[in-house]
Amino acid sequence: MQFKRIAGFSAVFLLIISLLTLGAFAKEGVLRANGSSTVYPIASTAAAYWNANPPAADTEYWGPENYGIDTDESLADYWAGLYGLDTFNVVVGLSHSGVGLTKVENGQVDIGNSSAAVEYEFPDRDEEELSGFTDHVVAKDHQAFSVSKEIYDAGVEFLTKDELVAIFHGEITNWKQVRGPDREIQVVGRAVGSGTETMFRINVFGTTDVDPAGVDIRKGQNQMVKQTIIQSDNAIGYPGVDFVSSENPAIDVVWDDGNRYSVEDAGWPLGRELHMYTYQGTSEKEAAFLRLILSDFGQKVFVEESTDYYPLSEAEQEEQLAILPETK
């Protein structure tokens, strides 16, 4: 009886210990990223490809010869091999820009995804306090101006910068003042403090220190902004270009330089960079994964083909690759 009990408990005990050790080991080899929901689609697609590790012959998912890479190694083996590393798993978590940056700073993750530069996310801190962060720009996002379908159909296909500023300041309150129907304007903003809101203020007002009194409601996620514009018949908002549809069409803008831009144009004035930050330099492990995303292959597959974001120009790509440690 006594023996049985000891045996039973030993079994349970061993199970717990082995689970704990397994957990500790599993944590060891993994590259972790966390942060902005805006950067998430890029990072998580890249991680999915990395973890699946397709062979070189698999031209649908890898096919290195199409990108001028001469190798017969599988995807992750090749990129990790550039630094002489064995392959490892990549786990991408989803939170907010500020959370991702805090986590990378505390060493809880290796890469912090952020939709705004770190100096905008932590405005209280001076340059020296932020010097630990290394910025890697992986793609560009265009923030669209999107209106309810009823407004677009009634003829509001563009707005000038002055009109937009007046709308956000609450000086223009009816669509009929800007070539639209006689209907009050409902302005949908983003949560204050979010990366999106910060970049919007910088791009439109030139500073974050404004109080756009015309904003009627604020929503925490792009998805909620989109839903609110669709649900209403009088709304304007500024979701990421990923969150524009025929139900909430994007409008053009006529900007300071007198040119009219549509959201797909390279010169679209509401651009912002999407960042993946590392802390205390960039380790070879981090660099291997970032190099994949920054490569021609990564820009095409993870940015161009799987999101509505915009890939880096060739010069920007070179600039970003130069930040990473030298390959072996």
Add this chain to the structure above:
Amino acid sequence: MLNKISINLKLILGLSIVLSLIGFLLIFVLAKSFNIYLFLIAIIGVFLGWIFYEDETAKALLFAASTSAGAILLLIAIFLFIRGFPAFQRDPIFFLSGSTWNVYRDIYSLGPMIWGSLIVTFGATLIAAPMGVGAAIYIGKFAPEWLRSVLKPAIELLAGIPSVVYGFLGFILLNRAIMDYFAIPNMGQFIAPSIILGFMALPTITSVAEDAIDAVPEHLEKGALALGVTEWQAIKEVTLPLASSGITAALILGIGRALGETMAVTMMLGHKTKYPSPLFDIFEPGESLTSLIASQIGEASGQAVDALMGAGLLLFFIVLVLSTTSRIIQSRLQRRFRRG
């Protein structure tokens, strides 16, 4: 001799478990690093203890299980106080009654959000109080057995619907319906979460109020009936006055539920951190304390986090006072009837 050794062993074992657990908790709270070894020592201790002193170990484990809830409440209170207090320290009067919440200028006052919580909760109470108490009276006194057996679980199920579902329905249906019906130009109005929260607080109020009505001794009502009054008169003049403190407790609990509800409110409200103008305009978009925390904590840094922690502390305090008050009233009621 043997006895002495075994007592010492017991003491060492017990102490090592307790100390390693405390150490584990401290390291965990201080978040320096996740120290798995102290936790392992505690597990080994429990394991050895169970083999050699099963009775004592079982008792100790049961004790730990029952007291940990209290300990966790205490830890939460301490944490909230430490993190939330700085926000009050700077300028408590401005923090609670000013009108500006500006993240970009680091100016934080909860005035508009406190007002928003009041509007939403008041609206919810206007709906939930008469409906909840009415339902309690009907279920407790008038409903035939079969109807009662349907209504009671139905109302309790209402409490089981996840709040995100309420929020989703409110955002998709109610926000838009109110916008159309009252011809107002914006979504995110105060009135939408008021209505939804009214339904969410309903089960709490009904079940506690019904308990209170049930607790009134039947012979008092029977006595009134024997004197020739109608059933409704007996309820109105005898049962309700006697149950009134219990019903008050139910209302307070319901108010606490509405005040603390977060998900549904966050999805429906417009997150505008300003006072509505005029002050009682329930069709304006706004912000409540809970939705403020939920919508901003993810993006906050520096002083904004302090201010949000302050809001959390305030909410915790209010809900604590409300539920304690309700408890005290309920236990008084029980004592009164036990004596009578």
